[in-house]
Amino acid sequence: MKTTIQPRDERTQPSRIIEGYPQTPLRNPKQPLVKRAPTLSELTGPVEVAKRVKLLGGDIAGHGDKQAIGQLIHLKVRVLDEDGAPVGGAVVEVWQANGAGRYIHPNDDEHAPADVNFYGAARVVTDESGAFQLRTVKPGAYPVPTRDGWWRPPHIHFSLFGKVWLSRLVTQMYFPGEPLNAQDRILNAVPDAAARESLVARYVPPAADPYNALVFEHQIVLRGRAATPEQP
Amino acid sequence: MISTAEATIGPFFPPRYVDQGANDLTVFDGRKARGDVIEIRGRVMQEDGTALENLIVEIWQADTQGIYRHPADPRHAQADANFLGWGRAATDAQGSYCFRTIKPGAPEGRLAHINFMVMFSGIMRILKTTMYFEEGSDPVLLSVPSERRKFLIAKNNEFNIRLRGENETPFFDD
Numbered sequence: 305m306k307t308t309i310q311p312r313d314e315r316t317q318p319s320r321i322i323e324g325y326p327q328t329p330l331r332n333p334k335q336p337l338v339k340r341a342p343t344l345s346e347l348t349g350p351v352e353v354a355k356r357v358k359l360l361g362g363d364i365a366g367h368g369d370k371q372a373i374g375q376l377i378h379l380k381v382r383v384l385d386e387d388g389a390p391v392g393g394a395v396v397e398v399w400q401a402n403g404a405g406r407y408i409h410p411n412d413d414e415h416a417p418a419d420v421n422f423y424g425a426a427r428v429v430t431d432e433s434g435a436f437q438l439r440t441v442k443p444g445a446y447p448v449p450t451r452d453g454w455w456r457p458p459h460i461h462f463s464l465f466g467k468v469w470l471s472r473l474v475t476q477m478y479f480p481g482e483p484l485n486a487q488d489r490i491l492n493a494v495p496d497a498a499a500r501e502s503l504v505a506r507y508v509p510p511a512a513d514p515y516n517a518l519v520f521e522h523q524i525v526l527r528g529r530a531a532t533p534e535q536p
Numbered sequence: 537m538i539s540t541a542e543a544t545i546g547p548f549f550p551p552r553y554v555d556q557g558a559n560d561l562t563v564f565d566g567r568k569a570r571g572d573v574i575e576i577r578g579r580v581m582q583e584d585g586t587a588l589e590n591l592i593v594e595i596w597q598a599d600t601q602g603i604y605r606h607p608a609d610p611r612h613a614q615a616d617a618n619f620l621g622w623g624r625a626a627t628d629a630q631g632s633y634c635f636r637t638i639k640p641g642a643p644e645g646r647l648a649h650i651n652f653m654v655m656f657s658g659i660m661r662i663l664k665t666t667m668y669f670e671e672g673s674d675p676v677l678l679s680v681p682s683e684r685r686k687f688l689i690a691k692n693n694e695f696n697i698r699l700r701g702e703n704e705t706p707f708f709d710d
Contacts, residue, residue, distance in 0.1 A: 305607035305608050306608045307608065309710075311709075312539060313538070316538050316539070316541055317541050317542055318541055318542060318543060318660045320660050320661060322660070325658065327657055327658025328658045328660065329583070329700075330582040330583045330584060330586075330658070330699075330700060331582045331583070331588075331656060331658040331659050331699045331700065332659060332660065332663075332699065332700060333699065333700055333704060333705075334583075334700050334701065334704060335684070335704050335706065336709075337707050337708060337709035338680050338681075338706050338707065338708050339679065339708075339709045340675070340676050340679040340708050340709075340710075341679075343643075343645070343646060343675060343676060344604065344608065344609060344643060345596075345598070345604070345643060345646060345649065345651060345666075345676075346651065346664075346710065347608055348596075348604040348605075348606030348608050348609055349596055349606060349622075350596060350605075350606075350620060350621060350622030351605075351606060351607075352605070352620060353620075353622060355564075355565065355620070356555070356558065356564070356620055356622065357553075357555050357558065358552075358555055384537060385537075386537050386538075386539055387537070388537050397553055399548060399549065399553075401548075407548040408550075409547070409548040409549075409550065409551070410551075411547040411548060411590075412548060423550075424550070425550040425552060425553070427553070461543075461545070461546060461548075461549075463545070463549075463553075463655075468606075468608070469596050469651055469653075469664075470664075470710050472653065472662060473539075473540060473542060473662075474542060474543060474544070474545050474655055474662060475540050475541060475542055475543050476543040476546075490543055490544065490660075493660060494541045498538070499538055499541050500541070502538065502540065502541075503540070524540045525538060525539045525540045526539060526540070527539040
């Protein structure tokens with residue numbers, strides 16, 4: 305049950321300071337980050353968070369006369385480790401804007417309408433195959449209050465608890481074919497093209513779907529590999 | 537496989553994800569953990585000294601015996617069944633967070649410590665640091681340049697986090 309963590313290729317991770325994102329130069333360290341050899345403390349972590357927080361389920365689009373407005377989507381996500389092994393039992397927190405690009409949050413201004421049938425938060429646990437599913441509406445794009453023409457493309461936020469402290473991940477997922485993807489300052493802060501591409505969900509051509517929704521698939525890879533057992 | 541790129545938590549992390557009581561580690565499943573109850577508190581500030589509200593702080597620590605509730609800890613079978621070791625808090629309008637927890641025991645080869653991470657709008661990658669109760673010999677603490685170690689030592693269980701600038705908290709390259 306041991307996990308090993310190797311350093312990442314920095315090009316696969318976003319720059320900490322982003323031009324045109326005014327909060328980043330104030331909130332990220334100036335001093336060099338300190339290298340350390342991981343100890344048991346960082347190679348363990350909370351694996352029973354599901355016993356501590358309230359799960360909300362993954363169906364957040366509403367039903368009957370309480371349906372959220374927007375394009376209904378069925379998102380199928382798999383959570384894997386760096387060996388491609390499924391990460392089961394992982395708590396995943398999801399949040400997103402409504403179909404008009406509005407969050408239910410005091411920080412959002414009122415540029416777009418709230419939807420009384422959409423709060424936009426799911427909290428689920430991955431199954432043994434590392435999978436979880438969402439029934440939701442596709443989030444709308446919205447303008448960032450920098451007022452200089454930066455719009456966030458449609459995206460969904462994820463926070464994941466992996467097997468160990470160092471595999472904790474906060475990330476965002478994007479949709480294929482969105483013109484705003486090419487100019488988004490957060491997505492494009494990741495230098496490596498393949499790493500950026502892996503943040504974009506895959507569109508699945510229409511077929512029979514239990515939710516009668518447009519289907520997208522996505523994959524999230526958490527840091528870490530199962531350590532090879534030591535020879536006796 | 538390449539691990540997925542991190543991103544900022546953004547300005548819209550749902551308030552309901554800071555579950556009521558998530559910053560109280562002394563009770564789990566309605567039962568009290570063993571050990572000395574302590575309150576850890578501090579302020580989180582950005583470069584210009586502005587206190588940051590609704591910033592998310594998470595902690596991970598060993599129980600009163602220095603055991604982690606995780607299968608990789610060889611002693612985990614003896615871990616306190618009433619202690620999870622994980623908590624989450626959001627900072628208030630003054631930039632202050634607070635945890636009620638159990639003073640961790642020293643794990644083998646380490647000083648007693650608490651792992652911290654902070655997540656916020658504009659923080660593109662989770663910032664991880666470690667809080668200590670006192671100076672001493674500890675491999676993680678000794679990896680920090682000597683003149684900066686003092687920023688990792690809590691004073692009377694107060695642990696302030698300066699994200700950037702003067703008295704900047706050391707963060708780890710994880």
